[in-house]
Amino acid sequence: MSYIVSIETSTAICSVAIHNEGKLMANADLYLEKSHSNSLTPLIEQLLHHCDLQMKDLNAIAVSSGPGSYTGLRIGLSTAKGLCYALDIPLISISSLDSMTTQVLNFHKDDKSIYIPMLDARRMEVFYKVSDANLIEVEKMSNLIIEEDSFSDYLNQYKSVFLFGNGAEKAWDLLKHKSENFIFIDNVNPSAQFYGEMALEKFEKEQFEDLAYFEPNYGKEFYSPKSKKKSFLDLNR
Template identity: 90%
Template sequence: MSYILSIETSTAICSVAIHNEGKLMANADLYLEKSHSNSLTPLIEQLLHHCDLQMKDLSAIAVSSGPGSYTGLRIGLSTAKGLCYALDIPLISISSLDSMTIQILNFHKEDNSIYIPMLDARRMEVFYKVSDRDMVEVEKMSNLILDEDSFSNYISNYKSVFLFGNGAEKGFDLLKNQSDKFILIDKVNPSAQFYGEMAFKKFKKEHFEDLAYFEPNYGKEFYSPKSKKKSFLDLNR
């Protein structure tokens, strides 16, 4: 038995799942803004209890490698690393965008088509990646400010261009006028329940992350605006 706990916190959804050799045993998704820090550990404990498992039964932990929310990814990774250290088990990273593509391929695996998951990066910017029906990378993960010509290079070469994720939903009105080959699939979010097959493949090949040095790919440099309040030292000037 190879029980893998998966943690997905790249968006506002706090998502956990347990798989046995790639097969889903149970999952829980909590749709609550800014809840990760308070909800993640209780969700994990409840899921283990539901599956009649203990922490010591876990073989590995899979966690989102990004892109997505800086705070969400940090909370997920710190929890995963802490458990891996305590249990002496390996850490596996999974792309949030790949977890979205896997969902779509369960229902829309079509020849001569490509799949573009998009996560909202504020305003008209998105994080995205392009893959084919076999999950082969066509264009690596990047960020892009959407306009009416975005992804136009794929129209002539493919029968269908599937767009999904909250980034696709906000930008579809810009893109749909290019071609009817663009197909929007709504309500697709990163979820730990779709980590199973990818995580188990990495587990068997021992594609593990370094617990000391692994960091998520946030998609772009984290920006923290400076406070307009003066510091304590400034007040004495």
Template identity: 45%
Template sequence: MSILLSLETSSRVCSVALHRIADGSLLGQSELRLDKSHSTHLTVIIDQLLENTGYAITDLSAVAVSDGPGSYTGLRIGGAAAKGLCFALDIPLIAIGTLRALAAQVAAGTAWPENFLFCPMLDARRMEVYAALYSHDGQEVLAPTPLILDANTLAEQLAHHSVLFFGHGAAKFQPLLGEQPNAGFLTGIEPSAVAVGALAVAAYHQQEFQDVAYYEPFYLKEVYTTTPKQ
């Protein structure tokens, strides 16, 4: 049986999922909502998920990873784990955009999704977010971009469309819009490996694979580092 393992480490949630490649059915999922736990717990919950579903790591046919944007550290941990598994098992690596997966996750659970545009927002500190816009069927309306939030952000889109905002960056935007009738806000939405895996199954059938040796996450912005004083 061909099985796909998906990893989502772009946020504080460390999430993994298994899908059957033939029909896209979900075989199992596990997540840990504990800050800064990815480096110590990711491989543990992968092993536990495989054991709980009755599979071995050698049963994997591909690994998918949430590609970013998101936490720099989280993306590096997920990317390194995915690359290590793919290299060791000689299987394909699939990268799925974090914002795209989050939008698909919400659209799948929304009544009359064709009536909305979907805007995932991930906190990028201060009044900045990583955001994108998608239609209900996953078409990209606005490519992932860093946005500085103010009362006029996405004003053109809100003038013509009903937009659903979600993700841990959306809470900063809601007070700026006031009573904008075309804006809806959803709370408690976190990135999930289940959504990553669902999109990755389709990518597998299209053979949309990454070069394992040279793959790097999509950070969207340059990683900011400082030089120690001593």
């Protein structure tokens, strides 16, 4: 038995799942803005209760390695590290983009096609990654400003180019007239329920993260705009 709790908080969706030997036992996704800090720990406790499990039964924690929301990823990782420290179990990282591709491959697997998950990075920019039907990386995770010729090179190499994720919506507006080989799939979001097999594989290979030093790949540097409100020091200058 290998019980793994998976945590996915890279977007506005707070997602938790429990897998046993890679098979889904229970999952919960909350589509509520800013729900991560208040809902994550109660969701984990509720799922453990429903599965008749206790914290001591867990063998590992899997958490999103990004890209995505800086705040969301920080909350997810802090919770995951806290559990790992307290229970003395390993930490596993899973790409949010890979979880999306795994979801799509359950219904649209085609060895002659390519898969491009995208997460919105504001304006016309997206975080993306390109994988084949076996989840083998063709183009590593990066960020990109979508243009009319984006991903056009893949049209000559593959039967279909699948685009999905909340970042793919704006890409679709530009690319849908370019070729019928571009295929857009709606309502695909990162979800912990699709971590199972990937987390199990890393667990069996002991591909664990360093609890002290592991940080998510945020996709780009975090930017916090300077407040326009005057501070106490400003007022007294």
